[in-house]
Amino acid sequence: MSAVLPLEGQVAVVTGATGGIGRVIARELARGGAHVVTVTRTASGPGAFEAVTGDLGTRAGIAAVSRAILDRHEAVHLLVNNAGAHFTDHRLSNDGLELHVAVDYLGAYGLTVQLRPALVRGRARVANVASDTMRDARMITAIGRARPATLDLGGVTSLREINPQATFSPMMAYATAKLMTVTAANGFARDTAGVTVNSLHPGIVSTPIVDDLTPALLRPFRSLIHRGLLTADEGAAPTLRLATDPGLESVTGRYFVRDVETLAPPAAYDVETQDRLREVTDAFLAED
Numbered sequence: 001m002s003a004v005l006p007l008e009g010q011v012a013v014v015t016g017a018t019g020g021i022g023r024v025i026a027r028e029l030a031r032g033g034a035h036v037v038t039v040t041r042t043a044s045g046p047g048a049f050e051a052v053t054g055d056l057g058t059r060a061g062i063a064a065v066s067r068a069i070l071d072r073h074e075a076v077h078l079l080v081n082n083a084g085a086h087f088t089d090h091r092l093s094n095d096g097l098e099l100h101v102a103v104d105y106l107g108a109y110g111l112t113v114q115l116r117p118a119l120v121r122g123r124a125r126v127a128n129v130a131s132d133t134m135r136d137a138r139m140i141t142a143i144g145r146a147r148p149a150t151l152d153l154g155g156v157t158s159l160r161e162i163n164p165q166a167t168f169s170p171m172m173a174y175a176t177a178k179l180m181t182v183t184a185a186n187g188f189a190r191d192t193a194g195v196t197v198n199s200l201h202p203g204i205v206s207t208p209i210v211d212d213l214t215p216a217l218l219r220p221f222r223s224l225i226h227r228g229l230l231t232a233d234e235g236a237a238p239t240l241r242l243a244t245d246p247g248l249e250s251v252t253g254r255y256f257v258r259d260v261e262t263l264a265p266p267a268a269y270d271v272e273t274q275d276r277l278r279e280v281t282d283a284f285l286a287e288d
């Protein structure tokens with residue numbers, strides 16, 4: 001893996017760094033000289049990075065994590081929203097959000113919003129690890145047409161109404177939450193001068209989340225499937241590029257499939273959808 005550029009003096013926040021892609025991203029940013037702050041759900045012993053503990057799937061967790069980072073750091077220069085999860089059944093967070101919305105969306109966008117003052121001071125680059133399932137949420141893609149995620153917020157008054165049980169399909173729920181992340185990020189990019197925000201699909205990478213996404217029928221072939229996938233080092237490389245490549249310094253509001261710039265589904269660029277989503281999200285974050 002090529003070393004990232006010198007990042008001395010930069011504070012880099014990386015979520016989901018307990019394993020998989022996130023652990024490599026944190027390691028490589030530290031190798032480039034950044035002061036890395038990892039956000040993890042469970043506290044572990046002293047490690048190589050400054051650690052902040054909190055569950056990004058809850059509003060209280062997001063608030064506690066942001067507060068801890070803002071208390072310790074005047075400026076944040078890099079934020080990698082990498083934490084994510086996939087759930088095969090319809091579950092609600094403590095706050096009543098469908099769990100993909102809670103973890104894959106609010107855990108990323110909520111943290112971005114609440115770190116905003118430090119991001120502005122750091123003229124930060126924000127990278128969101130999304131997923132190309134938003135452009136095609138089919139489990140098996142060999143037959144038929146792509147099923148992109150959509151985001152119709154007409155009549156939606158609360159984040160709690162997104163991904164309802166009645167129409168729940170796990171892959172589409174995950175894809176919708178990732179599309180929400182990209183959509184809100186694009187809105188944030190639009191009105192936050194000095195901060196760039198981009199999103200990407202890391203490729204299909206051999207990490208535990210792939211097991212959660214694999215249909216039960218194929219699980220006996222787990223080790224065979226993993227052998228054909230990208231390694232965590234390969235999966236981390238496009239995020240490291242997006243977060244640190246000087247050639248992308250002023251690029252913002254874009255979506256990449258690995259290193260190739262691609263269009264996300266139309267909702268991601270629709271200003272009305274961005275604004276409405278951010279409005280209901282702000283309202284949710286402000287609830288007591």
Ligand SMILES: NC(=O)c1ccc[n+]([C@@H]2O[C@H](COP(=O)([O-])OP(=O)(O)OC[C@H]3O[C@@H](n4cnc5c(N)ncnc54)[C@H](OP(=O)(O)O)[C@@H]3O)[C@@H](O)[C@H]2O)c1
Pocket residue numbers: 015016017018019020021022039040041042054055056057058081082083084085103107129130131132201202203204205206207208209210
């Ligand atoms: N692997 C792929 O093929 C693939 C493809 C497309 C997109 N992605 C995206 O890539 C990102 C990284 O995933 P990965 O493949 O490296 O999977 P992974 O190894 O399962 O890592 C997921 C990370 O997210 C953390 N996390 C999950 N829920 C959390 C919560 N509520 N609060 C805080 N942290 C939480 C996990 O921490 P714990 O240790 O506490 O669980 C873990 O560190 C995810 O956003 C995923 O959606 C992956």
